[in-house]
Amino acid sequence: MIYIVLFLISFTLTYIIKEYALKKSFVAIVNERSSHTVPTPHGGGIAIAVTWFMGLLYLFITDQIDTSLFYALLVGALISIVSFFDDMYELSPKLRLGVQSLVALAGLYFLGGLENLTFGIFEISNPFITSLFAFLLILWFINLTNFIDGINGYVGSEFVFLGLAGLILFHESYFGILSVSVLGFLFWNYNKAKIFMGDVGSTLLGYNIAVFTIYYANQEATNLWVWITLFGVFWFDATYTLIRRKLNKEKLSQAHKKHAYQRLTQAEWSHMKVTNFAILLNLLIFTLVYFIPNIAISFFLTLVLLFTAMNFVNQKKPFE
Numbered sequence: 380m381i382y383i384v385l386f387l388i389s390f391t392l393t394y395i396i397k398e399y400a401l402k403k404s405f406v407a408i409v410n411e412r413s414s415h416t417v418p419t420p421h422g423g424g425i426a427i428a429v430t431w432f433m434g435l436l437y438l439f440i441t442d443q444i445d446t447s448l449f450y451a452l453l454v455g456a457l458i459s460i461v462s463f464f465d466d467m468y469e470l471s472p473k474l475r476l477g478v479q480s481l482v483a484l485a486g487l488y489f490l491g492g493l494e495n496l497t498f499g500i501f502e503i504s505n506p507f508i509t510s511l512f513a514f515l516l517i518l519w520f521i522n523l524t525n526f527i528d529g530i531n532g533y534v535g536s537e538f539v540f541l542g543l544a545g546l547i548l549f550h551e552s553y554f555g556i557l558s559v560s561v562l563g564f565l566f567w568n569y570n571k572a573k574i575f576m577g578d579v580g581s582t583l584l585g586y587n588i589a590v591f592t593i594y595y596a597n598q599e600a601t602n603l604w605v606w607i608t609l610f611g612v613f614w615f616d617a618t619y620t621l622i623r624r625k626l627n628k629e630k631l632s633q634a635h636k637k638h639a640y641q642r643l644t645q646a647e648w649s650h651m652k653v654t655n656f657a658i659l660l661n662l663l664i665f666t667l668v669y670f671i672p673n674i675a676i677s678f679f680l681t682l683v684l685l686f687t688a689m690n691f692v693n694q695k696k697p698f699e
Contacts (some may be wrong), residue, residue, distance in 0.1 A: 388561040400574065458582045458583055472632075480514075496603070533640055564576065569651070604675070612660050612661055612685070
């Protein structure tokens with residue numbers, strides 16, 4: 380029942396925000412980085428954030444979530460608040476990174492850091508190294524999700540997938556709440572988007588997955604790679620693009636349209652077709668994780684799949 384209620388809240392709030400943004404002309408301006416050609420309302424991520432935190436509070440009150448995880452997720456509200464103002468006023472990158480760093484440190488405090496970093500044949504348990512890795516992972520997940528948020532339904536479908544994958548694998552209600560919080564927004568964003576998520580939603584979602592990654596890694600070290608594998612479509616594209624741009628001696632702060640999803644749209648794929656392609660990749664990745672008990676093997680096969688997919692994208696639209 381709680382899932383239905385939260386879905387309806389997210390659905391309704393997104394509609395209200397869309398109508399208000401249209402009335403006040405709060406629209407995303409088309410620029411050289413945009414994959415859209417029509418100015419469209421943004422801020423739909425507010426509905427995701429409000430619904431998500433309502434769901435978290437319900438779980439906390441009904442004693443259905445570990446206290447440390449609850450507080451680690453709760454501090455993500457600060458990222459949403461700052462990102463909301465960034466959507467409105469374009470805040471300084473240094474300010475955004477500073478807030479993200481503070482939230483990452485607070486999240487790690489509540490989680491107790493990252494206990495072990497396993498690479499199969501050896502483990503690292505030095506708290507400085509593991510904490511630094513976890514800190515950088517949180518920052519990277521936050522920002523790469525923001526980088527990848529560019530076409531209809533792309534980020535929303537990814538996090539509905541991750542929520543459902545978490546629900547199936549770990550059987551916890553907060554994963555269902557994550558999915559329905561995003562699903563209510565996704566109805567208005569999936570095809571011919573009527574509203575965009577904005578940084579207020581994308582940065583929060585990236586933070587949530589980073590927190591889940593660390594929390595479950597502390598329960599079982601190999602879970603770190605379970606979540607990294609499940610999130611593969613996004614971090615692989617973002618990391619591949621960053622490395623290629625660095626090798627090309629490009630200014631990394633400069634706007635670009637070189638992510639895989641952007642190049643597919645340049646190859647005249649519709650937004651829906653690109654998003655559905657990503658959904659297919661996610662389903663294949665989940666199949667590997669679910670049916671192969673050895674995460675090292677499923678991670679390796681996922682890398683093979685993602686390299687194959689990237690090669691396909693390069694053939695459609697070369698990386699220049």
